[in-house]
Amino acid sequence: MIKDLMRHIGRAVGIAMLGVGGLSAATIDVVVHDRKGNPVPDVVVLAESSTGEPLPFGPGAQTVFEIDQHHMMFDPYISVVPVGASVNFFNSDPTAHHVYSFSKTKRFTLPLYKGKAPDPVVFDKTGLVTLGCNIHDHMVGYVVVAESHVHARTDAAGKATLTFDGDVEELQVRIWSPRIRDRQNRLAQRARAGATVQFDLAKKLKKPYAPHNADSSEWEDYAQ
Amino acid sequence: MPVALATAAGSAASAATGSADRARWHLGVEAAAADLDGLPSWVDGSVGKFAAHGTEPPVRGYGEHRRQLSDTVSATLVLEATADGIGDPINATEAYLHWAPVPRSETRYRIKVGAFYPALSLENTRAGWRSPYTINYSAINSWVAEELRSTGVEVTAIKRLPSLGPRHRLILQGSVFGGNDPAGSLLSWRGWAIHDRQTRFGDNLPLPSLPLNRPGELFQTQAAVVEPFMEVDNRLGFTAAAEWQTRGRFALKGLYYDNRGDPEALEKGQYGWDTRFWSVGARLAFPKKVTVLAQWMQGNTGMGPLMSGKHAIDNNFESHYLLLSRKLGPHRLSARYDRFRVDDVDIVTADDNNERGSAWTLGYRFTASERLQAATEWTRIETSRANLVFNGFGPREVETLFQIRLQLAL
Numbered sequence: 001m002i003k004d005l006m007r008h009i010g011r012a013v014g015i016a017m018l019g020v021g022g023l024s025a026a027t028i029d030v031v032v033h034d035r036k037g038n039p040v041p042d043v044v045v046l047a048e049s050s051t052g053e054p055l056p057f058g059p060g061a062q063t064v065f066e067i068d069q070h071h072m073m074f075d076p077y078i079s080v081v082p083v084g085a086s087v088n089f090f091n092s093d094p095t096a097h098h099v100y101s102f103s104k105t106k107r108f109t110l111p112l113y114k115g116k117a118p119d120p121v122v123f124d125k126t127g128l129v130t131l132g133c134n135i136h137d138h139m140v141g142y143v144v145v146a147e148s149h150v151h152a153r154t155d156a157a158g159k160a161t162l163t164f165d166g167d168v169e170e171l172q173v174r175i176w177s178p179r180i181r182d183r184q185n186r187l188a189q190r191a192r193a194g195a196t197v198q199f200d201l202a203k204k205l206k207k208p209y210a211p212h213n214a215d216s217s218e219w220e221d222y223a224q
Numbered sequence: 225m226p227v228a229l230a231t232a233a234g235s236a237a238s239a240a241t242g243s244a245d246r247a248r249w250h251l252g253v254e255a256a257a258a259d260l261d262g263l264p265s266w267v268d269g270s271v272g273k274f275a276a277h278g279t280e281p282p283v284r285g286y287g288e289h290r291r292q293l294s295d296t297v298s299a300t301l302v303l304e305a306t307a308d309g310i311g312d313p314i315n316a317t318e319a320y321l322h323w324a325p326v327p328r329s330e331t332r333y334r335i336k337v338g339a340f341y342p343a344l345s346l347e348n349t350r351a352g353w354r355s356p357y358t359i360n361y362s363a364i365n366s367w368v369a370e371e372l373r374s375t376g377v378e379v380t381a382i383k384r385l386p387s388l389g390p391r392h393r394l395i396l397q398g399s400v401f402g403g404n405d406p407a408g409s410l411l412s413w414r415g416w417a418i419h420d421r422q423t424r425f426g427d428n429l430p431l432p433s434l435p436l437n438r439p440g441e442l443f444q445t446q447a448a449v450v451e452p453f454m455e456v457d458n459r460l461g462f463t464a465a466a467e468w469q470t471r472g473r474f475a476l477k478g479l480y481y482d483n484r485g486d487p488e489a490l491e492k493g494q495y496g497w498d499t500r501f502w503s504v505g506a507r508l509a510f511p512k513k514v515t516v517l518a519q520w521m522q523g524n525t526g527m528g529p530l531m532s533g534k535h536a537i538d539n540n541f542e543s544h545y546l547l548l549s550r551k552l553g554p555h556r557l558s559a560r561y562d563r564f565r566v567d568d569v570d571i572v573t574a575d576d577n578n579e580r581g582s583a584w585t586l587g588y589r590f591t592a593s594e595r596l597q598a599a600t601e602w603t604r605i606e607t608s609r610a611n612l613v614f615n616g617f618g619p620r621e622v623e624t625l626f627q628i629r630l631q632l633a634l
Contacts, residue, residue: 098295100327102329134296137393138390210472
């Protein structure tokens with residue numbers, strides 16, 4: 001109940017902030033259920049243009065983001081950034097990491113380093129970027145490069161709210177999670193401002209990401 | 225490849241404090257005390273299956289050095305310091321370059337070039353090819369430590385299987401190598417063994433004195449020692465392996481080894497042995513930090529001219545073990561049961577290599593800190609081997625070893 005309250009307050013603040021900027025705000029509620037009808041948390045919800053014209057809301061105030069690595073994990077595990085954003089990678093672990101991605105959206109490698117990488121990585125195309133570490137095979141992270149700064153994440157009840165410029169009447173709502181197996185064409189829906197969009201997934205979800213347990217040191221990567 | 229002790233110690237001091245990621249030494253010192261109730265060790269040229277003989281220096285050392293040459297290429301050197309009368313005090317067990325190209329797909333490749341262990345052990349996962357579970361290796365891995373080393377190239381392809389989940393991997397691995405032709409000599413003439421002595425490059429391992437190895441006999445041209453890492457016949461061998469891994473839970477690996485030795489080749493008292501085997505191993509992790517290892521090896525080794533369809537020495541060999549280990553805080557308890565056999569299938573009955581045996585190992589290890597471990601272990605080997613009589617023992621012998629060991633990581 002407190003989470004619902006927080007969500008309402010968050011929505012009210014979002015609307016209020018748009019109001020302060022002299023714009024009216026609109027919302028679209030999103031619900032994601034798995035094939036058994038259970039809510040799915042931590043699903044990324046993106047606002048995409050449904051007209052072919054670019055969205056009027058751009059990168060927003062924040063255009064520089066951080067992804068840290070500690071305890072052999074990317075933190076945050078999933079980052080959503082607007083297209084054109086730059087990401088500074090940090091390393092808080094005692095060992096070096098060699099970050100890379102072979103995703104078509106952004107192919108890059110950050111060579112071995114400790115502490116801060118010298119240059120931020122700019123994500124200039126929309127799409128999904130899967131992060132890995134060339135030294136630690138089990139490390140995985142994601143960067144979702146979105147069309148704009150308008151996006152949300154479903155809560156424990158599987159619900160999220162997109163809050164955006166009231167002048168926009170219709171959006172394409174797209175969801176994404178590394179656990180979802182459903183095909184792309186089932187994960188996007190058009191919706192008008194004020195509507196509620198429900199996604200009922202058809203395929204069984206993959207298991208949630210289990211962070212590397214440093215205690216399992218007896219389980220060695222003996223085949224590197 | 226002898227390396228001065230002083231140089232090693234000096235490098236250790238500087239690398240430990242300096243750029244710890246570009247060059248790293250992992251050094252260890254072991255102090256041991258052993259109580260042996262068994263035969264004189266094979267290390268002294270006799271037939272005992274332990275490497276302990278009660279008079280070796282109580283201190284041993286090892287060092288594993290890895291240096292990053294570029295973002296994706298590293299060099300590794302593993303040294304073992306043992307003053308037990310075989311070889312130089314310090315010499316290398318492995319030396320190789322490792323290339324890890326940045327992946328361009330869900331499959332990542334790893335290439336190893338140099339001299340290294342064929343990748344079939346599940347036990348030996350720590351630096352210096354040590355086992356986290358017990359002091360003495362299984363019979364299988366004791367033989368690997370003695371007679372197997374590949375000098376060549378090993379390519380590994382690790383394929384992630386995202387449709388199944390993030391933990392699953394399919395691994396394919398192959399290698400092409402030379403420098404392992406006499407492998408099979410000790411296994412044939414001395415049989416299986418249980419210890420943790422790793423052969424270094426330059427070590428010449430003694431063979432027990434047997435009737436047919438003496439002057440004037442069939443194998444008189446065999447030197448009194450085995451140089452297991454020698455290239456005798458200019459023929460390359462290979463390994464091919466496949467593994468399934470579910471990280472943190474389960475691994476199953478099958479490997480085929482064939483050194484393609486020419487059994488009629490002879491160079492400087494070292495024969496080529498045509499040695500091939502299958503090895504299948506499984507590792508399972510259970511709740512409460514229980515680990516189960518099981519491994520099975522079966523193969524054949526042959527040497528000498530063909531006589532009635534078999535080589536002068538033709539032995540089938542087989543061994544398997546089951547290991548259970550449980551970690552409770554700083555304590556680790558391990559128990560392993562080994563079985564081993566050699567079936568002599570050649571017609572040279574005067575050289576009887578038949579052997580049957582089994583062993584129990586019970587070990588306890590205490591991790592006092594990140595650097596200090598204390599271990600105690602009891603091993604009992606039962607062997608039936610006809611040709612023990614030529615050394616004044618057997619044909620059935622029971623050997624027991626009790627050890628205490630302190631290990632300090634520097």
